[in-house]
Amino acid sequence: MPRPTDIGVIDLMMGIPKGPGDDSWRRFLGTQLRDQESRETYRFPAEYMYKSLPDQRFSTDGAAAVLGEMDRFGVERGMITVSFDDELAVAALKDHPERFLGAFPVDPNAGMEGVRALRRAVEELGVVAASAMPSGLNPPVPINDKRFYPLYAACVDLDIPIFVCAGVPGPRIPFAAQEVALIDEVCWYFPELRFVTRHGCEPWVDLAVKLLLKWPNLYYSTSAFAPKYYPRQILDFANTRGADKVLYAGYFPMGLSLERIFTELDDLPLHDGVWEKFLRTNALRVLGLDRSGRGTAA
Numbered sequence: 146m147p148r149p150t151d152i153g154v155i156d157l158m159m160g161i162p163k164g165p166g167d168d169s170w171r172r173f174l175g176t177q178l179r180d181q182e183s184r185e186t187y188r189f190p191a192e193y194m195y196k197s198l199p200d201q202r203f204s205t206d207g208a209a210a211v212l213g214e215m216d217r218f219g220v221e222r223g224m225i226t227v228s229f230d231d232e233l234a235v236a237a238l239k240d241h242p243e244r245f246l247g248a249f250p251v252d253p254n255a256g257m258e259g260v261r262a263l264r265r266a267v268e269e270l271g272v273v274a275a276s277a278m279p280s281g282l283n284p285p286v287p288i289n290d291k292r293f294y295p296l297y298a299a300c301v302d303l304d305i306p307i308f309v310c311a312g313v314p315g316p317r318i319p320f321a322a323q324e325v326a327l328i329d330e331v332c333w334y335f336p337e338l339r340f341v342t343r344h345g346c347e348p349w350v351d352l353a354v355k356l357l358l359k360w361p362n363l364y365y366s367t368s369a370f371a372p373k374y375y376p377r378q379i380l381d382f383a384n385t386r387g388a389d390k391v392l393y394a395g396y397f398p399m400g401l402s403l404e405r406i407f408t409e410l411d412d413l414p415l416h417d418g419v420w421e422k423f424l425r426t427n428a429l430r431v432l433g434l435d436r437s438g439r440g441t442a443a
Contacts, residue, residue: 146417148410153221155428157308157394158343158368159245161208161225161233175283177318189400191315191369199402208237211398212244218403221425224248224394224432227270229262238270246432247272248308252282253292260299267303273432275300275307276343279322280314288327297335306339306431308366311353312346315369325349325356332360339431341392343368350376357382357390364431368394371401372409383423384416392427 163169170190171178178184182193189198215223227234227247238247249266252259266272275296279288286292288309300307311328313320325346332340341364346353357363365387367375383391397403415423429435 146415146420148413148415149420150219152219152421152424154219154393154424155246155432155434156215156220156223156397157341157366157392157428159211159215159220159223159225159395159397160399161211161231161237162398163207163233174281174316174318177281177283177285178316180317183317191400194315195400198400199398207233208241208245211237212241214397214403215244218407220403222246224274226250226276227266227272229266229270235270238272242271246274246434248274248276251275251277251296251307253277253286253290253296254282254284256292257295260295263296263299264303267305272305273434274305274341276309277307278310278314280310280318280320281316282322285319285322287322288324289330290322293331294334297331297338300339301335301337304433306341306364308341308343310344311342312344312349314344325352328353328356328363329359332356332363336360336362338362339364341366341431343394345370345376347376350378354378354382354387357387364390364392364427366392366394369396369400371405372413375413380414383419384414388419388422389427389430391423392431393424 174190183190222244224246225234225237227238228250238245247270249263249272251263263275279286297307311323311325314323328340339362342353343366353365357365365379379391395401395403395406
């Protein structure tokens with residue numbers, strides 16, 4: 146079925162451009178970056194994977210450029226990473242609470258300080274999710290490591306999902322912390338935790354599908370992948386038993402333009418009845434936005 150154009154899309158991975166020369170990602174990955182290209186010349190941590198980067202990535206307009214593109218392609222709301230020291234993201238969430246949703250990046254290495262920071266972010270910033278890149282942490286923390294467990298428990302108490310990168314990461318850093326098999330133990334130990342994978346789960350997509358089928362609390366988001374490269378196994382799963390488990394997420398303005406994403410979405414072979422779940426209602430349910438009062442900044 147062709148993509149319906151009357152759906153208010155919820156995009157589960159967007160960003161607010163910080164202007165030319167932003168290298169916050171390089172500071173985040175720190176000493177894990179060993180190759181010269183990543184340390185000195187790349188504008189983006191996985192630049193080698195993309196033929197080109199969106200021009201908006203280097204705009205100085207902050208939220209304005211993002212909102213313009215959202216309006217152009219029918220994106221009703223976008224989830225952005227929000228931390229206390231990111232003034233542009235905090236301002237975007239505060240000034241446009243009807244358009245942006247916040248995800249707070251957590252670091253298990255911070256111990257209980259990290260747990261308290263997550264609780265503050267929910268209470269003070271109004272974030273509706275936590276997020277983590279296990280391989281990108283310094284030091285890396287495997288998905289099922291005990292250092293993550295207080296944060297998983299906090300997400301359950303706060304009734305928010307956590308979005309976690311799984312599979313081989315794009316940046317040139319080790320992948321061991323993001324092996325998809327590690328998710329199994331987390332879903333078993335925390336059956337109330339809404340756990341959403343990011344960035345493809347490759348090369349363990351078949352295993353990811355098995356786990357999605359096994360665990361009611363596990364979900365898959367399509368972040369960082371152009372639609373033409375969505376794994377076939379995920380599309381087959383969405384069209385059959387997984388219609389409620391696969392969620393749309395883009396990668397604008399970091400690595401993909403909305404123009405490319407939505408042009409390629411038109412060719413996506415999703416069945417009738419799957420489109421609205423994929424583009425909107427699955428996200429509303431997982432984020433708790435179908436409940437009154439959720440998703441508004443304080």
